[in-house]
Amino acid sequence: MEEENGVELLQRYRRDRRVLLNFLLSGSLIKKVVMPPGAVSLDDVDLDQVSIDHVLSCAKKGGMLELSEAIRDYHDSAAFPATNNTGSTDEFFLVTDPDFSGSPPRRAPPSLPVYTPSPIMSSLSKSQSLHSTQNQELSVDDIDDFEDDDDNEEVDSIRVSRRLTNEANDLALSLPSFATGITDDDLRETAYEILLASAGAAGGLVVPQKEKKKDKKSRLMKKLARSKSDHVVSQSQRAPGLSGLLETMRVQLEISEAMDMRSRQGLLNALVGKVGKRMDTLLVPLELLSCISRTEFSDKKAYLRWQKRQLNMLEEGLINHPAVGFGESGRKANEFRILLLKIEESESLPSSSGELQRTECLRSLREIAVPLAERPVRGDLTGEVCHWADGYHLNVKLYEKLLFSVFDILDEGKLTEEVEEIHELLTSTWKILGISETMHYTCYAWVLFRQFVITGERGLLHHAIEQLKKIPLKEQRGQQERLQLKNLSSKVAVEEGFEDFTFLQSFLIPIQRWAAKRLGDYHLHFAEGSATMKEIVTVAMVTRRLLLEEPQFATQLAIVTDEDQIESYISSSIKNAFAGIAQDVDATADSTHEHPLASLAEETKKLLKKDSTLFLPILSQWDPRATAISASLIHKLYGNKLKPFLDGVEHLTEDAVSVFPAADSLEQYVMALITSTCEEEIVDEYWGWDPISPQQRHGSSIVEVYRIVEETVDQFFALKVPMRPGELNSLFRGIDNAFQVYTNHITDKLGKYSLSLTIKMPFYCNFF
Template identity: 75%
Template sequence: MPPGAVSLDDVDLDQVSVEYVLGCVKKGGMLELSEAIRDYHDSTLFPHMINNMGSTDEFFLVTNSESSGSPPKRAPPSAPLFTPSPIMPSLLKSQSLSSTHVEESLDSMHVEESLNSTQVQELSVDDIDDFEDDDDLEEVDSRRTSRRIPNDASDLALGLPSFATGVSDDDLRETAYEILLAGAGAAGGLIIPTKEKKKEKRSRFMRKLGRSKTENVVYQSQNATGLVGLLETMRVQMEISEAMDIRTRQGLLNALVGKVGKRMDTLLIPLELLCCISRTEFPDKKAYIRWQKRQLNMLEEGLLNHPIVGFGESGRKASELRILLAKIEESESLPSSTGELQRTECLRSLREICIPLAERPARGDLTGEVCHWADGYHLNVRLYEKLLLSVFDVLDEGKLTEEVEEILELLKSTWRILGITETIHYICYAWVLFRQFVITSEQGILQHAIEQLKKIPLKEQRGPQERLQLKSLLSRVEREEGVREFTFLQSFLLPIKKWADKQLGDYHLHFCEGSALMEDIVSVAMLSRRLLLEEPEMAVQSVTDRDQIETYIALSIKNAFTRTLQEVETTADARNEHPLALLAEQTKNLLKKDDTMFLPILSQRHPQATVVSASLLHKLYGNKLKPFIDGAEHLTEDVVSVFPAADSLEQYVMALIMSVCEDATAEVYFRKLTLYKKALEYGEQKFGKWIKSNG
């Protein structure tokens, strides 16, 4: 038994190394729980991994299995060998891999051995050089993965400044869960798990030891219902350990002792947890210091770096607060007695300074009604983002969890703490959903994002208080072009619109697999654009929806024509055709594809989209045709083939324009075209003279 333990009831089985216990069972040796606990803590210093049978079966875990709690009851989704993604970054390159190149690359990598072989493959120096020199191998690798590969979402970075204290995503996630517990506690839904839960856990632990690693056993337990069950679901979704969950619940309940009439959601949560949770409740000093550092950083970010209420006469207290935070951190490096004394004194002073700062009235609040420590713009939306991420299924990040509606309702309990309004919620949720779509390529998630964008009220639909609040939420972000100021809507919606604009600016490339996805992306672009046009800076630079659609058509047509031209230049000789004759044929095919796949979508927002597309392609080909006719000196068979090909393209362009316009309107557009007919007639006259002179 470990020191101080009399029976198994005194042992925290969470801190017993399962691998150590199994090793003792296999060897038939005596089990020393103190050694098993020490082995568990030693293993926490290394990345989490699974080791089944030898080196080829060792792999690192993406998440921390110990802190994630029990596995989901549902079976995992099937894992297809490859699911093509219309927006995978690897497919956005202008140059695609040729089949020969791919086959050569796969041969050099011995794919048939590297994917399924149980033997360890060693890399030679030449192999390493090949990997460094051949960029296309990255695309090959992305195509052979057997699991969902997240797409790059770096273009969707929020327009928010970084945290001065270096707060990490894990820090935000854990603090967000503490806020969730406080919000639930304000509704009277916070309880401490009973001993029966611990016994159930011990029973599962013993059964885990009693079965083989390959045995597929699903433990069926009676799920808790109501708020208790929903909080347990949130704990698992947010990857919070049971130990942290119980520790936080107990700390929050202790913080309310003696505070008659005080709501849990008006507490200064990091301060109360610092005062109510001791280091003895942590498995080791390192874990406690990391936890304390997170709480101190949250106080600094919430009260000092990004406060929603100005300091005014409290400026001196803000300076004193920074000094106290540093002293508390410094106390951990002092001898235990001295350090504990300094920490206790600093916490007492910290309370005297933090409470007045946190309870500064704002928006007509009464003193003490709301605790303004986490409703500063930059901190609160980051914390709320972590809460919103819990709506995605832990088994398949491209799907919403079954409890999504209950989770969203529960998150409303945090609005008072974080200063969230309905409009802010819709904007944050739309961004979280859209970013998840970009990562997973799941169109269902995209449609949910569109629903949220539609719910965001326009300026005239918001109340006067909310309009003032949103107007006050500004952020200054350092960019390559210098420091830029963003409003709240710009911080969230500009990244969405820019991403959509980039895709639609080359829709022939990004949506070549189908038009359904493109229709949704157009909706995203137009919805976000409409909301952004209400911002002062955007209103000055505004263009109409039709102008925006024309921009998409022009950019994409030019990009597609450039790729077609490059393809023609490389294949014309092999096909024994004149490049311009082949280009006319390929341009006609491009226009046909545009007319059948993309223009029906764009025409919904721009009735003359077909005219814009056809006219532009006619002009681009004409720019290549005229110099050719002017410069041609000899009449050859391939030169002659250009004339009917060009005429066929022009006839198709004119027929397409007439199909969407009345005769009078079509004639107006025809007059704007520089018809090939004149150039072709000039060419015929020119070569007719050449034939006579050389006859």
Template identity: 30%
Template sequence: MARLFRESRRDSSHSSSSNGFLPPAAAAASSSSALPSPFPDLGIALSAADLREAAYEVLVAASRTTGGKPLTYIPQSSAAAAPPASPASSASSASSASLQRSLTSAAASKMKKALGLRSSASSMGVGSPGSGGKAAGPPRRPATVGELMRVQMRVSEPADARIRRGLLRIAASQLGRRAESMVLPLEFLQQFKASDFPDPQEYEAWRSRNLKLLEAGLLLHPLVPLNKSDSSAQRLRQIIRGAYDRPLETGKNSESMQSLRTSVMSLAGRSHDGTSDGCHWADGFPLNLHLYQMLVEACFDNDEGTVVDEIDEVMELLKKTWVILGINEMLHNLCFTWALFNHFVMSGQVDIELLSAAENQLAEIAKDAKTTKDPNYCKVLSSTLSSIMGWTEKRLLAYHETFNTSNIESMQGIVSIGVSAARVLVEDISHEYRRRRKEETDVARSRVETYIRSSLRTAFAQRMEEADSKRSSRNPTPVLSILAKDIGDLAIKEKNLYSPILKTWHPLASGVAVATLHSCYGNELKQFVAGLTELTPDTVQVLKSADKLEKDLVNIAVEDSVDSDDGGKSLIREMPPYEAENAIANLVKVWIKERVDRLKGWVDRNLKQETWNPGANRENFAPSSVEMLRVIGETLDAFFELPIPIHPALLPDLTTGLDRSLQLYVSKAKSGCGTRNSFMPQLPPLTRCEVGSKLLFKKKEKPQNLQVRVSQNGTTNGNDPLGLPQLCVRLNTLQYIRGELENLEKKIKTCLRNVESAQADITDGLDIKFELCQAACQEGIQQICETTAYKVTFYDLGRYLVWCTIKCGTVL
């Protein structure tokens, strides 16, 4: 404790502090600021320094000897310099024996053991009293408990000397009177004058502090509530206000002092039962808690922030103030728990022992809360636990930001104390809980589940921002694909790092975490799918990433819930499928429909331009058929190049569409060549004949009728689409298409074996047939053959007969 014996007098100006309990040395050394005080505000301008000095006065007064011997003041420096066992020192000790008790650096603290605290390094054989040593060595430790308390409470030696002188004077004039029967601010105001202080400003500050203490303890926060018509209270209020404006005469026989004493003693002598002979000026709520908290702070080393090794002796002294401050065991447990937790926070959350000690003390508070219904206690208990719970939840509701591998060991304690505080607040204070207790609410599990869901949502939002920032021209990966990978990594981290800790309070911690992540990603994926209009590589990549992520999350949830009562059914119900495969299938079906519709349009356009010219190629079939089969082959290649895992499932949709397109081509190809009926000659009209009638034959009617048939069935030039060469081209074309169907079927099976998701036996038993096209080709070939035969027989030969008739002039 490097600052214990700096001889420079501390400035007694009463600088204010935002929280009231943070020692300046500790504040300088700590990496985190202290928490705001959970105790109600006093409503008066009493700074931390004011309260600390007042608490020290109470401590010294409560620890002094009450015997009949006059008390003699001995400065602390002299007492510390004297050997502890010196008879002269013992004889001249005017203060309490407890204050002057010597400290032993190696003494084991029972209280530290009970709290699970180790002895600090500074006490292990460093500079014990009387050991001697060079001036440049480590600063020596206090020789007595009283000196330790003075140093811990940062009271200067001059101020300590003045307090002890004042107590000696009071004891000399009121021999045998106990400290709890005095109003210390009143007695000090009467004992000291401006000449007792180094300068008038310090005296004025001191005098103002004592007047404010009287106002706070007797008017603002009295033990027994005041009546509005209480004359003593009105008179005291007037005296204090007047004293702020002009100096108050503090002589023993001055009228103003007598009036002040009368009013103060009248108010301080009141009690609930009317039988108390003590003075109640510092035991009103919450003034007593503010004063006692200053004393509790002395239990923590000013520099290191750890509990002092002399905690047992310090606690003995603190208990002596209980009667003056109206403190009991329950209030002490509450104040000490808060101090332990507050110092853990000020340590930068690295002193896990303080957190563990606070948790142990909180167990005592839980017992106390079940046995008392005191409204003031319940009020401050609720405020204190709410402050602890608020601090812990601020970190646990986003524990991915708070904890990592370097500080994960503190998470167990923080969760434990946060859950314990919540349990006390809900089960022992909440009236609402008592009314609904039949529901058997599991407070710990409920809070931990809240922490998990909140933290994972926060972490997910952060990963979203990071994924968006990762996408760039150099990394064109879709954001949701990047996010899926990051969320998968986050789920693994949650499972391995955080869930083992949280399982203490929630057996399905991992399952709840992945269910939350599944929901968060699902919401983003749903918006993405709703905006899709076509199948793109980015779309397929996102949906495949989502499918993989879902499988990973579900596996973690199933593993985590194997031993649960319902086998994890409740968690799985929270994870509705993404249906990424369905989304992919729907988009592929749209893609197939677009390709098939495009092919049908191509068939319509190209067959209108087809001339069926036998000289178009060596094979004597239509070029449009070659082009159509090439387009179909490209469509199949494009389909199997799609980066999807469900080619076999969607292949029937594609082959059916292609089959219908081929059927359309064949149908249009055969429909343009007519039927056999188109070339069937017309029968002559029936002629009614009678016996003896003569058959008249008009020579030129027959050629005229044949000319009509010729005009109906085609022209006589070489471009006749129904000419024999054109019909043969159509016939060859259908035969060529029918032959290529087998090649298409082989191509499809080969592609199926090569796709990413293919299995070894994927084509076993697979029957791929272009049945519609096969049937259409068979029917078309038969129809064209019949048409050609009829055309040759009845049209081409008939045209020859007409030529002969015209040439010869007769009919054979």
């Protein structure tokens, strides 16, 4: 769950880091920039692997910057644990997981190297804003003079972002983790390679020509001058057709141009000599390993990480979570893992022997991997579809990364302009990833809902509800899709051990639980208003309807109706809100001159008014009894507080007497709410009474009135206080008024039908 929470912060950090590096390298702060071997321009350099400290140091010195040195410094520093530069020796970070590191070493630790922190450029001159349209020169001395008047607004936005990110803590897919340690970046880059292979199957994959830029300022820096309301690539600026859309996807997925060109060329080379072979039937990671060499990378460590990613994808897709068991070919799984290790080991051997071992291992790996990938899984014929990622959770994680490209990279709460075209393009990946219509709607609803939780944009919530409603029920799905979804299950580690989840459960249970948690305390989570509460209730009930069709979970939900579910939300939230009010009243009891029970009655009445005004109209759409349930529960909770006081009072002091008017005011308001929702029911009961029936001589409503009066009289005389004539007269007047109100209410509701209820004496009766 913590890994899921760090994704958004990591993406924001990487974008800010690239912006800073682009600004430094494209401006006049550095006299000369020397490209690494194999790179022609900055577009060929992976800026994620450039040390910012090294670049800033060169900027301070005013000397020449060699990017190969900056890349080397980045990788050297990555080998050490992270520090916070606070000077404290009580805090440290571990590179490895201590649970898997074994016992600590017995030898003495090595001496610490002398470390001189690199100068950090803390600010820029205000006149040299990134949005400035004037070509002004910046000196290194101007770096320390920058002040930003919008610091407070930026801090506030960061606080809101952190709060919304914390809201996503409870929202994580119920899918197994990857044993190979595949990261979010690995999934994103592999997803783009899958997209290229799908586009290549349609004949739309070409390798763009490199054009050396005359202007040092990159296109990314030019985009920074636009406002958030603008789109990443406008329709007029984007190249037409599939090539332009792929370029948009490259930008959305944050893929460098160098990686894009390598992947395109590798996939095209993989088809050479394979007549009649479609690109979407290729074993993509294996083909890229075979067609992309070390010389195409400017840095060896970057190549090793790229190779490790491809090997991990093969292992996760074909070995760790296969959709079809290996059976007699289980021995090949062990051989497969051995070959993967040998490919990694070949990089540590001399160049000649290492290349020979790598080539032989790739040939052997192909002999094992291709038959595994072409096993029939989804009812198709062998060879028509390449199942290089049988484990469906890897497929849906890759598809999830593709779906995240629908958001504007500069305004994550908005959909990009090309969202419809992106959807159409993503359908081409369904064949490779085994995505069906139901899976698409489910994944897309999850992506939209999660983005809503992070950004708080209600528009995304509306889109998520639309996708949830598009998910077909079981009887609406085709036979092949029902069979496919039935076979999609995963075993996830939980606190009690392991639990099996179907595909829909993996995606919908987190959404349903997130919504239920907020609705279970809606007075807290929707305290500022009910703007989004209606949509959240819809999300909870729609996901509940879909989960009712799933095994195991259905047995838990079937015994609870929609009305019962709404009642549980009301009960939980009312109890939490009342407990908070009671605690606040107790905390301020010493500073006020009012009796705590009187104050509690007033605050409880305010709670009920807010509940009936803001929340109950929404909940009543799903359960007409919502108002009566809320009012009766509040009446009971306050009664539990009031009863010990009534049992213990011995004299009607001024302090004790002050409780009764407040309690009576609360009770009158409670009864008014209940009466307003139940008045039609009372009339229906009257009409259902047969006045000449010997078994039912009285209407049930009048029986209830007599019961209430009887209980009131018993409770009155049970008070252990002296009774005066004034209190007795008040009791009698109250009873008389109750009967009058009931009688008037019944006769008013009868209206023109009152005459027809007059019992006429039969004509043959003899009164003498």
